[in-house]
Amino acid sequence: MTKPRYAALARWLGGVVVHAALVLALVTVGVFLIVRLVPGDPAQMVLGLKASPAQIADMRHRLGIDQPIGRQFTSFVTTLLTTGDTGESIAYHVSSRALVLDRLPVSLWLVGCSAALVVAISLPLAMTAALHRGSWIDQLVRIVPTVTLGMPEFWVGLVLVLVLAVTLRIFPVGGTQPGIDGMLYSMALPSLTIALAQTPFIVRSLRTRILEVLGADFVTTLRAAGLSRRAIRRHVMRNALLPALQLYGMKVSFLIGGTLVVEQVFGLRGVGTLLFAAITARDFPLIQAVAMYCAIGVVLVSTLVRVAGGLIDYRVREGRGGEE
Template sequence: MVLGIKARPEQIADIHHRLGLDQPIGKQFTSFIATLLTTGDTGQSIAYNVSSRALVLDRLPVSLWLICCSAILVVAISLPLAMTAAMHKGSWVDQLVRIVPTITLGMPEFWVGLVFVLLFAVTFKIFPVGGTQPGIDGMLYSMALPSLTIALAQTPFIVRSLRTRILEVLGADFVVTLHAAHLPERVIRRHVLRNALLPALQLYGMKISFLVGGTLVVEQVFGLKGVGSLLFGAITARDFPLIQAIAIYCALGVVLISVIVEIAGGLIDYRVRGRAEHASAGGMA
């Protein structure tokens, strides 16, 4: 691939030696891992002939913007819908909240993105067709449609899980006690939501993990120069070192998100924090 179809055998042997491909596979793997852990280097891109790490880091900010905006929109949409559905169980409001998000679940993200582009960018000219604009305001403006596209695909899972958990908490004894004490409804809702958040938070963390590797299609539809479009180009060019680097950094992102979710779960639910402190004390003992 690097030398072309007319490469001579000695040229192929030379590049095999320079890339370490003439070594046993076990040695190649240990050498790669050792280099990754000591220097963070993930190899040289075949298509771009530069460090794959530099390429990923250059495209990473756009993808992070997209993931963060999508994650915020998922929360902003899911929490009110789930709470409204649970507080009006069995009513037409509950049925509507349960049905409408499910409709978006069956729509491919690329199709939803194209519809948004046609409606809000081409027809009404409210948002840009694609690409990014400079500055924080410009970036938020550019991320509105792509992040909403991703959020609508993830919202149904969170709404369903959170609604079920809220209904379970509403039937708990402490909620009956709160009602008997004639506390304001907003105070009761705050207590209910806090006790219902942990399972939904764990699912939320998993869905954000999917977002890390799932922005490929959306970035292509909206012309965003992020890691997803970089991965698409690397797959097309069969640039295996670059594909490998993107996979590694996405895996690290998933691990980081999992840790953040665990910490957030401890802050929300004192029982999780108590178990963690107990486990820490037991380890020290």
Template sequence: MILGEYSTPEAIESMHHTLGLDLPLWEQFVRFVQNLLINGDTGSSIISGTSSRELIAERAPVTLLLIAMASLLAILISLVLATLAATHKDRLLDHMIRIFPTITLGMPVFWVGLLLILIFSVRLGWFPVGGVGEGVTGTLHSLILPAITVAFSQIPTLIRSLRAQMLEVLESDFVVTLKAAGIPNRVILMKHVLRNSALPTLMLLGVNISYLIGGTLVVEQVFGIKGIGSLLFSSISKRDFPVIQGIALYCAISVVIISLLIEIASWRLDPRTKGK
């Protein structure tokens, strides 16, 4: 692939030696692991010759920012809607919020992105159609629609989980006791109900974090964002295997790190879960 379709056998043999493909398989694997552990690299790009680590590091900031914004939006929107649904149980507002996850679960994330572009970018002109703006303000403004699109895929399951947990806590004995003691409902809701309901939903978010990262990579293509997602798809189309390996590796590491952070947050919410 590097030398082209009409390369000579001599050139291919020379390239095999340069890449170490003439070595025994176990030695190739040892060299690969050493390079991975020492340099954090899975090899140089077949197309550009640049190390995969440098290519990924160049695109990573915008992708990480998009993931952070999407996670924050998913948590905030789910928190508000689930609280409203739980505190208005079996009323019109509760039914409307419960219908929302049922409808949205069947919507592909790329379709949601295209729909948001048509409404808020093409017709209303509130946001750019694609790309990333300049400066902090321009960057954040251009990433709002992609972040909403990614968050959209996580919100339905989070609302269902948090609403169910809040209803269970609201009907518990200690909440009835707090109400009988004359403590305001707002204080009970914020300090006791949400704290005891958040743990299962937080663990659910940790389980779904890999889907959130995968959705981010797809959404980057829809909005024309030059992040890790666009790098991945271009590498797949060009069969640039070292870069594909590097992206898969760093995404896996990101999932592990985020899952660890969520575990730590769950320990802070409920120390009884520590060590389980």
């Protein structure tokens, strides 16, 4: 790679980093305003109608809303940057950051297993449908995955629990088990629940792209050169994966939000169940912490996917989205 290309790549990467930083800055402002935009007095909401003025004043001080708005924001950002914390949890009386980090591994397991399942299901289905275009196999692949699109994730999860856990006793009803094997076993049904909701989009996008690549001139040249079907498929997948990768990155971002509900269904002690507990207790510092860390995860995944797409295809760096 020549020096001008290195310079162009460095400028593009710098732009990606600046964009991610700006998004995180806007997210920080939004998280800061969660408490301030709540109708009524947040301290009154936490303590209830029977709280005394002294108790309300003390709670306003704990929430940091008894100071001028400028000083509140400066203190919030300073604390966030230096400690990664949004304040002490009202319900648990410990650092909100510590609570989130304690529950984070379970949520990361769930997101990772779900993302892996999406790939394992989508790639074979999309390739099979594209290679049998117009056949009953193609129609089956296109129709069956879309069945789950109109179903809420919590309902799909309950059905899987009733069938595979309660009736057939193949998987546990909920919770987690120790060890890597135990964690993978525990994540099977929750991950499948999330993957079933995201797979149809990936299958449809990847199938369309594979069909476009199969009709390209270079595929005809490869066939004329006598390459095996397996080698041709490898070239086709390589050229078709970029748009699917970009969509996959978006769906992984949605997975982070989707885990919040699924954790409740399967009784997983992750960030999702922590968020629901915080909302029930009106624990605003903890709600802010969960929102902030989830946003960081979404921005990080989106940025990594964008960088990967740009490194794979220079046209993405030039704003052409990988299309000629």
